[in-house]
Amino acid sequence: MAMRRAIGLPRWVWRQVSSPRLAGARLPLAWLLLLSGMALGADFLASDKPLYLDTATERYWLANIVDPPGLRGRTVQELRAAQQVDARTSGILVTTPIAWGPNQQDTGYPPLMPPSSRHWLGTDLSRRDVAARLVHGARIALWVSSASVTLYLCIGVVLGVWAGFFGGAVDVVVTKLTETVIAVPAFFLLLAIRGFSRDTSEWTIVLSLGLLLWARVARLARAETIRLRGSGFVDAARALGYSNTRIMVVHILPNIAAPVVVAAVFGLAGAVRIEAALSFLGFGVDEWTPSWGGLLHQALGQTQAWWLVLAPGLALFSLVLAYNALGEFLLRVLAVGPQVHD
Amino acid sequence: MRTPVVGRLLRLALGLPLTLLLVTAITFVLLRLAPGDPAAALGAGSNLDGDAAQAWRRLQGLSEPWPVHYLNWLGRSLRLDFGASWVGGQAVRDIILQAMPKTAALTASALLVVYGLAVPLGVLAAIHDRSLALRILRPLAFGAYAVPSFWAALMLLVWASAGGSLPLRGLHSADADDLELFPWLIDSLWHLLLPVLCLSYAPLVRTIRFQQAASREILDAPHIQAARARGLEGAVLVRRHVVRNSLVPLVTLLTLDLPWIVGGSVVIERIFSIHGMGMVAFQAVLQRDLPVLLGVVTVVCVSSVAALAAGDVLLRWLNPAQRAAPAAGSWGEREYRRWP
Numbered sequence: 223m224a225m226r227r228a229i230g231l232p233r234w235v236w237r238q239v240s241s242p243r244l245a246g247a248r249l250p251l252a253w254l255l256l257l258s259g260m261a262l263g264a265d266f267l268a269s270d271k272p273l274y275l276d277t278a279t280e281r282y283w284l285a286n287i288v289d290p291p292g293l294r295g296r297t298v299q300e301l302r303a304a305q306q307v308d309a310r311t312s313g314i315l316v317t318t319p320i321a322w323g324p325n326q327q328d329t330g331y332p333p334l335m336p337p338s339s340r341h342w343l344g345t346d347l348s349r350r351d352v353a354a355r356l357v358h359g360a361r362i363a364l365w366v367s368s369a370s371v372t373l374y375l376c377i378g379v380v381l382g383v384w385a386g387f388f389g390g391a392v393d394v395v396v397t398k399l400t401e402t403v404i405a406v407p408a409f410f411l412l413l414a415i416r417g418f419s420r421d422t423s424e425w426t427i428v429l430s431l432g433l434l435l436w437a438r439v440a441r442l443a444r445a446e447t448i449r450l451r452g453s454g455f456v457d458a459a460r461a462l463g464y465s466n467t468r469i470m471v472v473h474i475l476p477n478i479a480a481p482v483v484v485a486a487v488f489g490l491a492g493a494v495r496i497e498a499a500l501s502f503l504g505f506g507v508d509e510w511t512p513s514w515g516g517l518l519h520q521a522l523g524q525t526q527a528w529w530l531v532l533a534p535g536l537a538l539f540s541l542v543l544a545y546n547a548l549g550e551f552l553l554r555v556l557a558v559g560p561q562v563h564d
Numbered sequence: 565m566r567t568p569v570v571g572r573l574l575r576l577a578l579g580l581p582l583t584l585l586l587v588t589a590i591t592f593v594l595l596r597l598a599p600g601d602p603a604a605a606l607g608a609g610s611n612l613d614g615d616a617a618q619a620w621r622r623l624q625g626l627s628e629p630w631p632v633h634y635l636n637w638l639g640r641s642l643r644l645d646f647g648a649s650w651v652g653g654q655a656v657r658d659i660i661l662q663a664m665p666k667t668a669a670l671t672a673s674a675l676l677v678v679y680g681l682a683v684p685l686g687v688l689a690a691i692h693d694r695s696l697a698l699r700i701l702r703p704l705a706f707g708a709y710a711v712p713s714f715w716a717a718l719m720l721l722v723w724a725s726a727g728g729s730l731p732l733r734g735l736h737s738a739d740a741d742d743l744e745l746f747p748w749l750i751d752s753l754w755h756l757l758l759p760v761l762c763l764s765y766a767p768l769v770r771t772i773r774f775q776q777a778a779s780r781e782i783l784d785a786p787h788i789q790a791a792r793a794r795g796l797e798g799a800v801l802v803r804r805h806v807v808r809n810s811l812v813p814l815v816t817l818l819t820l821d822l823p824w825i826v827g828g829s830v831v832i833e834r835i836f837s838i839h840g841m842g843m844v845a846f847q848a849v850l851q852r853d854l855p856v857l858l859g860v861v862t863v864v865c866v867s868s869v870a871a872l873a874a875g876d877v878l879l880r881w882l883n884p885a886q887r888a889a890p891a892a893g894s895w896g897e898r899e900y901r902r903w904p
Contacts, residue, residue: 398579402586405869407827410842410861413849415594495712499831502714503846521718522835525725535715543710550706 246554250547257541261360268354270297270323277305277313286318297326322351324358324512337529344529347520355512356533362501362513363541366427367493373432375439375486382443383470383478387451396440403437409496416500422508427500431493439485446478480556484549491545498538514538580873587865592637595858596630637858646859651851656859659844664863667828667840673756674764675821678771683814686775687806690783709769714831717762721835733837759836763829767821774817778810812882819875823868 226234239248260267269286271293276282285293293301298317305315320342322328327349328341337344343352385396415430450456450473459469500506501515502522509516514534521530628636640647646656692698736751782788788805796804830842837843841860848857 398582398586402583402590402869405583405823405872406587406590406865407823407868409830410827410845410864411591411594413830413845414591414857414861416849491710498712499714502831503834505849518715518718521722525718525721528722528726531715531718531722535712535719538715539711542712543707546706546710 243555246551247548250544250551253540253544254548257360257544258364260357261364264324264358264361265318267318268320268322268324268351268357269318270299270321270326272298272301272315272317274314274316275301276315297323299328320351320353320357322354324354325350325510326354334524334527334530336527343533344527346517346530347524352517352529352533355517356514356537358512359514359517359534360537362424362507362511363494363497363538366424366431366497366507367490369424369428370431370435370493370497371486371489373428374434374436374489375482377432378436378439379443379475379478379482381436382440382445383447383474385440386444386447387466387470387474393444397444400437400440400444403434404441408434409499412496412500413503413505416505422506422511424507424511427497427506431496435489435493439482439489442481442485443478446481447474450474450477484552484556487545487549487552491542491549494538494541494545580869583869584866587869588638588641588862589634591861591865592634592858593630595854595861596633641859641862646862647855649848649856650853651856656855659856660841660859660863663839663841663844663860664826666838667833667842668825669752670756670759670763670833670838670840671825671828673760674767675818675825677760677764678767678821679814679818682768682771682775683807683810686772687779687802687810689772689776690779690806691802693780705769705772709766711766713762713766713829714835716765717758717832717835720758720762759832759838762835763832771814771817775810775814778813779806782806782809812879815882816879819872819879822871822875825871826867827864 229237265286266273271285271289272282273286274283275285275293280292282288282290282293298315298321301315302317305313322341328345328351329349331340331345331349333345333347333349335341335345341351341353343356346352346355381396381400385393385400412430412434415434416427456469456473459473464472497506498513498515498518501513502518504519506515507513514537517530517534521527524530637647644657646660648655649659689698736748736755783806788801791801791805826841828840828842830846832838833840833842834846841864845857845860845864847853848860
């Protein structure tokens with residue numbers, strides 16, 4: 223605290239970030255931050271509306287997120303063409319770095335074209351810009367994986383701690399359920415659910431993933447809870463008259479956090495992979511929503527379209543690698559056992 | 565003392581059917597209660613309508629309440645009669661029997677490759693821990709582990725379509741039936757090469773790391789140090805002590821991988837057009853073929869559960885120390901203190 227006051231906040235932050243303690247975490251965290259930024263700011267990176275348009279008659283700010291009625295139905299390409307034709311409407315037009323929307327179809331341009339100066343990563347089957355879909359696809363990858371992991375963490379930890387804490391009949395039932403769910407190959411069941419419900423909203427994907435993958439976390443949480451139950455402080459809390467709920471929340475949860483966090487990070491890597499595999503098979507998000515797996519799905523029928531394979535694959539690979547690296551760092555730092563590594 | 569073992573076997577015998585029942589019930593409920601009318605989906609391509617559709621529904625048991633349907637289906641399944649496919653009418657049992665060997669060939673080969681290579685490589689990695697080659701290989705292996713297998717397969721497809729002679733579809737060439745046994749085997753292995761490669765590189769990396777850690781632990785153990793002080797070294801040391809002692813954890817890992825054999829990988833089978841269990845399930849989902857999907861998922865689930873249980877029994881038999889430990893969730897855990 224005194225140090226922070228002495229050297230000033232920015233320098234203090236820099237010291238913390240660059241300390242050797244964090245070796246092995248900086249790169250993955252930076253990359254994750256970058257990808258998250260890309261996902262959050264996707265509309266600023268790739269949009270078919272301009273960032274700033276100033277003609278003689280009107281001025282539009284941030285049309286890519288504001289969507290003003292005056293510009294509805296008109297794309298950046300149209301506006302640019304109009305400017306070149308009519309001196310009256312010419313002015314300043316500032317576009318996003320990738321001047322295409324993720325669902326904008328470039329009519330008049332062939333589908334499945336390799337990268338060119340017009341489309342930096344080529345076009346897909348529906349004449350949409352691949353680079354734009356790549357940038358927007360980060361949203362699905364990050365959001366679906368985070369949401370489903372959060373969901374199954376909640377379910378798994380609650381059930382695991384509950385079973386481990388109370389033991390007896392509750393424990394037997396939960397353990398039986400856990401064993402059943404673990405024994406079943408999740409992807410088959412997931413395929414069945416996804417295929418039959420055919421509901422392409424992201425929420426159903428999150429729900430399906432969450433309801434199928436909680437078992438390992440539950441088993442871990444239960445084992446850790448049982449281990450903690452044998453240590454003294456739970457008895458002490460009991461003697462002090464704390465309620466069961468209080469003991470579970472205040473004492474047990476923070477102490478099982480370490481292995482659960484590691485399992486969560488590796489689980490995030492797995493969830494990204496599963497979502498991509500699902501979209502790749504055609505059972506993920508609908509065809510219109512940009513997704514990395516969806517781009518790969520299109521590539522299956524067109525194996526000469528290497529741009530549809532390389533870019534989303536690299537993106538997926540980098541995300542999974544970042545999560546794995548973060549998980550390895552946490553494994554090392556938190557010194558948890560090998561049972562959490564998937 | 566036979567009683568603990570018998571007791572454990574009994575517990576297993578009682579627990580296994582319960583798990584299987586739960587698994588099939590969950591699968592059945594999920595599929596049966598899923599939104600969407602199968603007859604409507606079927607009617608799109610076929611000539612069913614009105615009364616015919618109603619009759620068909622009644623025949624398939626769809627007009628009954630789902631518990632009744634489930635019990636009927638369960639009864640028939642116990643006799644291994646899974647009904648007939650809604651697309652084509654082939655008996656589901658036959659479809660599964662045709663598909664299973666293909667998946668098994670794929671995954672068994674992958675498992676063979678993984679465990680066959682991982683043991684020697686892992687031990688080598690543990691011995692030459694500090695060498696330059698390994699310091700370069702480790703990050704590379706880590707990176708390879710993060711590559712999604714279906715992306716690797718797609719890249720291989722793209723590369724092959726750009727000019728290459730590796731086989732990309734199915735498990736046999738078109739004229740494979742005319743071949744003698746030996747050329748047929750070679751042809752099959754040739755076709756297996758790419759899919760097995762894609763399936764196995766990630767588990768291989770994981771298992772090598774596992775084996776390396778286990779071997780390292782053994783090599784650092786005091787009794788090994790003592791043996792080396794006595795002059796025991798090299799291949800004899802490795803063979804006699806390191807490999808044997810690391811076998812039990814490795815078998816643990818193997819038993820966890822066993823369920824994979826029946827299920828396989830849906831994406832790899834899809835990419836390489838191999839008509840195994842995964843592909844059958846995929847097509848059943850695509851065509852909304854409920855009996856086939858139900859049959860495949862049930863068979864895969866049941867095999868997984870059985871494989872895990874068998875692995876559990878094998879482990880307890882292999883490792884005497886574990887015989888004393890109670891199974892998770894068994895009544896033996898009443899030994900722990902319980903809160904009121």
